[in-house]
Amino acid sequence: MNFKIPFKGRGHSYTQDEIDLVSNIMADSNTLTQGKYLLEFEKKYQSYIGVDYAFAMSSATAALEIAAQLCLFNGEDEVVIPSHTYTATAYPFVKKGARVIWADIDPLKRVATAETISKCITKNTKAIIIVHLYGFAADMTEIRQLADQNNLILIEDCAQSLGTEVNGKKAGSYGDFSIFSHHSQKNISTLGEGGILIASDKDQASIIPMLRHNGHSSFENIKQYWKPAMSNVDFPKYNGIELEPNNFCLGEPQCALGAKIIDRIEDVNNLKRERAIQFIDSLANSSLLEFHRVNNTRHNYQHLVAEVKNNKRDIFIEKMAYEMGVQCITQYYPLYRYPYYIKHGYGKANCPNTDQFFDNMVSFPFYETMTDSELDYMTDATRKTLEQI
Amino acid sequence: MNFKIPFKGRGHSYTQDEIDLVSNIMADSNTLTQGKYLLEFEKKYQSYIGVDYAFAMSSATAALEIAAQLCLFNGEDEVVIPSHTYTATAYPFVKKGARVIWADIDPLKRVATAETISKCITKNTKAIIIVHLYGFAADMTEIRQLADQNNLILIEDCAQSLGTEVNGKKAGSYGDFSIFSHHSQKNISTLGEGGILIASDKDQASIIPMLRHNGHSSFENIKQYWKPAMSNVDFPKYNGIELEPNNFCLGEPQCALGAKIIDRIEDVNNLKRERAIQFIDSLANSSLLEFHRVNNTRHNYQHLVAEVKNNKRDIFIEKMAYEMGVQCITQYYPLYRYPYYIKHGYGKANCPNTDQFFDNMVSFPFYETMTDSELDYMTDATRKTLEQI
Numbered sequence: 147m148n149f150k151i152p153f154k155g156r157g158h159s160y161t162q163d164e165i166d167l168v169s170n171i172m173a174d175s176n177t178l179t180q181g182k183y184l185l186e187f188e189k190k191y192q193s194y195i196g197v198d199y200a201f202a203m204s205s206a207t208a209a210l211e212i213a214a215q216l217c218l219f220n221g222e223d224e225v226v227i228p229s230h231t232y233t234a235t236a237y238p239f240v241k242k243g244a245r246v247i248w249a250d251i252d253p254l255k256r257v258a259t260a261e262t263i264s265k266c267i268t269k270n271t272k273a274i275i276i277v278h279l280y281g282f283a284a285d286m287t288e289i290r291q292l293a294d295q296n297n298l299i300l301i302e303d304c305a306q307s308l309g310t311e312v313n314g315k316k317a318g319s320y321g322d323f324s325i326f327s328h329h330s331q332k333n334i335s336t337l338g339e340g341g342i343l344i345a346s347d348k349d350q351a352s353i354i355p356m357l358r359h360n361g362h363s364s365f366e367n368i369k370q371y372w373k374p375a376m377s378n379v380d381f382p383k384y385n386g387i388e389l390e391p392n393n394f395c396l397g398e399p400q401c402a403l404g405a406k407i408i409d410r411i412e413d414v415n416n417l418k419r420e421r422a423i424q425f426i427d428s429l430a431n432s433s434l435l436e437f438h439r440v441n442n443t444r445h446n447y448q449h450l451v452a453e454v455k456n457n458k459r460d461i462f463i464e465k466m467a468y469e470m471g472v473q474c475i476t477q478y479y480p481l482y483r484y485p486y487y488i489k490h491g492y493g494k495a496n497c498p499n500t501d502q503f504f505d506n507m508v509s510f511p512f513y514e515t516m517t518d519s520e521l522d523y524m525t526d527a528t529r530k531t532l533e534q535i
Numbered sequence: 536m537n538f539k540i541p542f543k544g545r546g547h548s549y550t551q552d553e554i555d556l557v558s559n560i561m562a563d564s565n566t567l568t569q570g571k572y573l574l575e576f577e578k579k580y581q582s583y584i585g586v587d588y589a590f591a592m593s594s595a596t597a598a599l600e601i602a603a604q605l606c607l608f609n610g611e612d613e614v615v616i617p618s619h620t621y622t623a624t625a626y627p628f629v630k631k632g633a634r635v636i637w638a639d640i641d642p643l644k645r646v647a648t649a650e651t652i653s654k655c656i657t658k659n660t661k662a663i664i665i666v667h668l669y670g671f672a673a674d675m676t677e678i679r680q681l682a683d684q685n686n687l688i689l690i691e692d693c694a695q696s697l698g699t700e701v702n703g704k705k706a707g708s709y710g711d712f713s714i715f716s717h718h719s720q721k722n723i724s725t726l727g728e729g730g731i732l733i734a735s736d737k738d739q740a741s742i743i744p745m746l747r748h749n750g751h752s753s754f755e756n757i758k759q760y761w762k763p764a765m766s767n768v769d770f771p772k773y774n775g776i777e778l779e780p781n782n783f784c785l786g787e788p789q790c791a792l793g794a795k796i797i798d799r800i801e802d803v804n805n806l807k808r809e810r811a812i813q814f815i816d817s818l819a820n821s822s823l824l825e826f827h828r829v830n831n832t833r834h835n836y837q838h839l840v841a842e843v844k845n846n847k848r849d850i851f852i853e854k855m856a857y858e859m860g861v862q863c864i865t866q867y868y869p870l871y872r873y874p875y876y877i878k879h880g881y882g883k884a885n886c887p888n889t890d891q892f893f894d895n896m897v898s899f900p901f902y903e904t905m906t907d908s909e910l911d912y913m914t915d916a917t918r919k920t921l922e923q924i
Binding site (some may be wrong): 160 | 557718765788865
């Protein structure tokens with residue numbers, strides 16, 4: 147079916163300067179991986195988020211895989227994760243041996259809180275994953291405090307929240323690890339795939355390049371550049387534990403693009419926030435849709451979602467799709483309902499707010515390239531649909 | 536130090552058409568991942584290699600990780616691997632629990648043979664990895680026969696050998712799995728990173744997309760596109776064994792570029808082979824350098840290597856570097872010498888040809904963009920250096 151306004155896999159457009167940058171790198175003769183743009187991208191990220199260590203990765207999932215490795219889970223170690231998120235938030239921790247405890251969300255904020263997380267903490271808890279879902283940064287002051295009080299590793303999943311702030315500090319600057327995504331659907335993308343891992347500990351940061359790049363390190367006391375070989379291959383080692391390497395490298399054109407495009411993340415975020423607020427306010431007369439309205443830098447409206455009241459969700463989406471041509475969808479399926487997690491033994495949860503929200507939620511098509519007239523059309527279509535149901 | 540002819544991390548240049556293709560994809564509004572170019576790239580590869588299933592991956596290492604998963608190693612299972620290769624050939628199999636047995640190389644061909652491999656086969660052998668190193672395709676008819684006689688899984692590492700042929704069939708069409716690399720240094724590159732996994736078994740091929748993309752699959756009996764969610768997440772399952780998913784996706788600009796640039800792999804290979812033969816023949820008067828001269832499609836001369844006789848290797852590289860400005864290097868360090876493999880218990884091997892070759896070998900700078908005058912300079916510099924040592 148051809149929708150008038152599809153739910154797109156593409157978050158934004160590129161400027162001519164950004165296109166030219168990639169063209170120029172393709173046209174020059176420098177290496178296309180592990181070069182100067184990798185370092186430039188990482189430096190830009192460090193400075194923008196306000197952290198000491200940032201590492202470019204092939205995806206945000208790759209960043210989470212390495213964060214999970216560095217948690218050194220064993221035995222009965224547990225990790226608290228909100229189940230209302232994309233599967234890549236959680237499965238790297240399952241793969242690395244952590245036992246998952248599902249945290250519920252706040253019914254309006256649609257993210258976990260210090261309160262919902264604290265209910266999940268046991269003597270076995272080793273780490274907390276907080277997800278700034280839809281682009282809203284969670285209560286990081288309280289959650290950081292909770293992690294500190296319980297001596298827990300805190301990991302921020304900022305896949306959707308680049309550029310958001312809590313109490314004057316960027317999302318991603320609170321965690322022991324933080325991850326970002328530049329997947330196609332995000333507010334800025336590095337040619338469709340790509341991620342960032344932020345680490346706060348110097349010893350961990352020192353081995354992340356090895357974990358990312360096949361275990362490569364330098365030989366010591368080298369006198370001749372070619373001997374014994376161009377580079378060593380060893381175990382990345384943290385706290386005496388030897389970790390297996392990966393290949394999660396990101397190419398130079400993607401790194402260069404990331405380093406440049408991050409300069410306009412706030413423009414994209416501001417545009418999306420203004421339009422989200424305009425859309426929300428235009429529909430304020432109806433009590434059928436409940437939005438989370440945040441008109442400041444704590445929300446970047448990566449996604450525009452609402453709860454549909456009175457069990458009208460399915461009829462709302464159906465009419466929007468087949469009568470109005472607007473492709474609304476539902477996201478994010480509570481992870482404990484997926485066969486993958488059920489088979490792993492994580493099919494049970496006490497997350498009534500997650501169930502209630504997911505079973506009644508709608509996610510509207512929403513991307514930077516949506517035109518004013520498309521937004522007007524979607525607003526009218528929504529108003530008419532609400533009147534009919 | 537600035538070399539007159541450096542050993543470059545970049546294998547080739549892009550044409551204006553290739554640059555324009557990437558620009559056009561950046562400028563359009565379609566998804567940047569998991570789209571139509573992924574399918575186009577995979578179809579082109581299937582048709583070019585002459586196989587039924589090809590899957591684009593974020594890297595060749597990622598392709599090897601999935602091949603290793605699908606081998607379903609357990610217990611005492613062994614895998615035979617030549618140690619004269621890049622580390623990414625081997626460590627994915629170590630991570631997946633196989634015990635490594637190192638195969639020696641043929642002293643002139645510099646790759647493993649049916650004879651060197653057969654010496655490593657025991658009752659525990661489950662798989663053979665053959666590497667077409669430097670761009671020379673190994674004796675695949677004999678090696679395929681050996682694998683069949685012993686009921687072994689055969690994996691071709693074609694990272695350096697795209698476009699080469701053995702007995703009229705492409706390298707990569709003999710294995711149960713085959714992998715290709717489009718890393719920056721290769722004869723063709725998809726923006727610095729990228730790989731391909733070829734599979735021959737229909738059941739394995741059916742789950743590779745799930746293994747690559749976070750365990751995603753379709754819900755059965757869907758009536759509404761949005762319910763219960765946009766896609767399912769489950770275990771990829773092969774032979775009753777549930778396998779953990781990964782995120783090894785490759786973006787659309789890279790896939791589109793790969794689909795286009797594969798059309799001129801034979802031009803690049805032919806150019807490199809002609810120049811390699813010209814270089815080798817220009818130096819035929821000296822008995823100090825022993826090349827592997829193959830003037831047909833069985834060799835693409837991804838790398839141009841030679842053995843330096845009479846213990847003159849170090850002095851040769853030193854003079855070439857510091858007197859001539861030509862940055863020769865040594866590769867590939869026998870894997871059993873790296874700390875990573877030693878600590879895993881794979882530090883011992885019976886590979887005299889590997890030791891002999893590696894300890895006396897030189898790899899010359901060699902890339903598609905080398906000019907005629909650079910090649911002439913390197914030839915003269917080599918000749919002069921050989922006269923002096």
